[in-house]
Amino acid sequence: xxxxxxxxxxxxxxxxxxxxxxxxxxxxxxxxxxxxxxxxxxxxxxxxxxxxxxxxxxxxxxxxxxxxxxxxxxxxxxxxxxxxxxxxxxxxxxxxxxxxxxxxxxxxxxxxxxxxxxxxxxxxxxxxxxxxxxxxxxxxxxxxxxxxxxxxxxxxxxxxxxxxxxxxxxxxxxxxxxxxxxxxxxxxxxxxxxxxxxxxxxxxxxxxxxxxxxxxxxxxxxxxxxxxxxxxxxxxxxxxxxxxxxxxxxxxxxxxxxxxxxxxxxxxxxxxxxxxxxxxxxxxxxxxxxxxxxx
Numbered sequence: 505x506x507x508x509x510x511x512x513x514x515x516x517x518x519x520x521x522x523x524x525x526x527x528x529x530x531x532x533x534x535x536x537x538x539x540x541x542x543x544x545x546x547x548x549x550x551x552x553x554x555x556x557x558x559x560x561x562x563x564x565x566x567x568x569x570x571x572x573x574x575x576x577x578x579x580x581x582x583x584x585x586x587x588x589x590x591x592x593x594x595x596x597x598x599x600x601x602x603x604x605x606x607x608x609x610x611x612x613x614x615x616x617x618x619x620x621x622x623x624x625x626x627x628x629x630x631x632x633x634x635x636x637x638x639x640x641x642x643x644x645x646x647x648x649x650x651x652x653x654x655x656x657x658x659x660x661x662x663x664x665x666x667x668x669x670x671x672x673x674x675x676x677x678x679x680x681x682x683x684x685x686x687x688x689x690x691x692x693x694x695x696x697x698x699x700x701x702x703x704x705x706x707x708x709x710x711x712x713x714x715x716x717x718x719x720x721x722x723x724x725x726x727x728x729x730x731x732x733x734x735x736x737x738x739x740x741x742x743x744x745x746x747x748x749x750x751x752x753x754x755x756x757x758x759x760x761x762x763x764x765x766x767x768x769x770x771x772x773x774x775x776x777x778x779x780x781x782x783x784x785x786x787x788x789x790x791x792x793x794x795x796x797x798x799x
Contacts, residue, residue: 507537507538507539507564508538508539508540508541508562508563508564509533509538509539509540509541509563509564509565509566509567509622510540510541510542510543510555510558510559510563510565510566510567511526511529511530511533511540511541511542511543511567511569512542512543512551512555512566512567512568512569512570512574512577512578513526513542513543513544513569513570513574514544514551514569514570514571514573514574514595524594524611525569525592525594525611526542526569526592526611528611528612528615529567529569529592529611529612529614529615529618530542530615531612531615532612532615532616532618532619533567533615533618533619535619536616536619536620536622536623538564538619538622541558543555543558548573548577551577552577552580552581555577555578555581556581559581559582559585559587563587564587564622565587565588565589565590565618565622565798566578566581566582566587566588566589566590567589567590567591567592567615567618567798568589568590568591568592569592569594569611570592570594570595571593571594571595571596571597571598572595572597572598572599572600572641572642572777572778573595573777573778573779574595575589575591575593575600575601575641575777576639576640576641576776576777576778576779579632579639579640579641579777579795580638580639582795582796583632583634583639583791583794583795584794584795586796587796588621588622588627588796588797588798589795589796589797589798590614590617590618590621590622590797590798591604591606591614591618591797591798592611592614592615592618593606593607593608593609593614594609594611596711597709597710597711597712597778598711599642599643599706599707599708599709599710599711599712600641600642600706600777601614602706602707602708602712603641603642603706603707603708603719603721604628604630604721604797604799605799606799617798617799618798621798621799622798626798626799627796627797627798627799628722628796628797628799629722629793629795629796629797630721630722630793630794630795630797631705631721631722631723631724631790631791631792631793631794632705632790632791632794632795633703633705633726633776633788633789633790633791634788634789634790634791634794635774635776635781635786635787635788635789636786638776638781639791639794639795640705640776640777640779641705641706641721641777641795642704642705642706642708642709642776642777643702643703643704643705643706643708643709643715643716643776643777644702644703644704644774644775644776644781644786644788645700645701645702645703645709645715645774645775645776646700646701646702646767646769646772646773646774646775646784646786647682647684647698647699647700647701647731647769647772648675648679648699648700648731648739649700649702649709649710649715649775650700650772650773650774650775651675651772651773652671652672652675653671653773653775653778653780654773655671655674655675656670656671657780659671676736676739676740679736679739681697681698681699681732681733681734682697682698682699682769682770682771682772683695683696683697683769683770684696684697684698684701684730684767684768684769685766685767685768685769685785686701686728686730686765686766686767686768687765687766688728688760688762688764688765689762689763689764689765690764696730696732696733697732697733698730698731698732698733698769699731699732699733699734699739699756700729700730700731701728701729701730701731701767702715702716702728702729703716703726703727703728703765703767703788704716704719704726704727704728704729705719705721705726705790706719706721707719707727707749709778710778712747713746713747714746714747714748714749715729715746715751716728716729716759717748717749717751717752718749718752718759722792722793724763724790724792725761725762725763725790726761726762726763726765726788726790727759727760727761728759728760728761728762728765729752729757729758729759730757730758730759730760731751731756731757732756732757732758733756734756738756742754742756742757762790763789763790764787764788764789764790765787765788766785766786766787766788767784767785767786767787767788768784768785769784769785770784771783772784774786776788
């Protein structure tokens with residue numbers, strides 16, 4: 505294994521925490537005897553191209569410094585390779601790190617953990633979801649939550665997360681369940697009215713909302729959470745329970761497990777790891793052992 509480690513840095517992650525977090529992570533790696541080089545792109549496509557070049561040239565590991573968006577970019581370069589991924593989680597959501605029990609917003613500790621894992625060979629193979637040529641590590645969401653994302657992304661003001669709070673209020677005002685067609689592992693089509701359908705390789709999205717609370721990232725299966733045709737009042741009662749995962753006990757919530765799932769619904773966009781995938785229909789496949797993670 506090469507002793508040169510690549511820091512894949514998003515300097516704007518977590519309102520600037522990414523730039524500050526790179527230094528203690530790099531210091532921990534250098535103290536362990538590794539050489540460190542940083543990859544920073546001008547935008548997402550440029551950063552990914554630079555990272556792919558670094559992986560092709562040969563690197564001992566890639567340490568993603570940022571949030572779930574940065575991890576998602578790293579997955580596109582590392583899935584199916586032998587190069588392990590470390591995470592210094594300093595973004596807004598950090599759900600990939602949460603799912604794996606890695607430090608959140610503790611860059612020095614995360615750097616030391618990655619260095620120790622490299623020294624001791626503590627590498628865990630985990631599954632990834634794949635939709636076409638795109639990989640994801642946490643949750644693919646569709647329905648009410650993706651409509652909130654759509655609306656928030658169209659809003660120019662206010663800045664930050666508050667616009668998504670406003671988008672949620674607007675979507676609640678126009679709330680209605682959506683007619684879905686769901687196919688699990690090439691089985692019969694399930695036709696149902698649903699508020700949302702989430703396909704989890706990891707357990708949470710949105711900064712700790714445990715929508716697929718029992719998902720395990722190395723069991724070869726997705727957890728598919730279907731929130732049924734509940735009323736606006738029921739949705740408001742159930743929604744706060746998602747942070748503890750107790751929503752899964754509600755009679756309007758059903759969980760399936762499958763290796764492959766196809767979702768069809770008109771006018772719905774799919775998001776994975778918080779990034780837009782495009783309109784339904786989509787087919788997601790769980791690929792066992794698709795990436796190696798420093799743990």
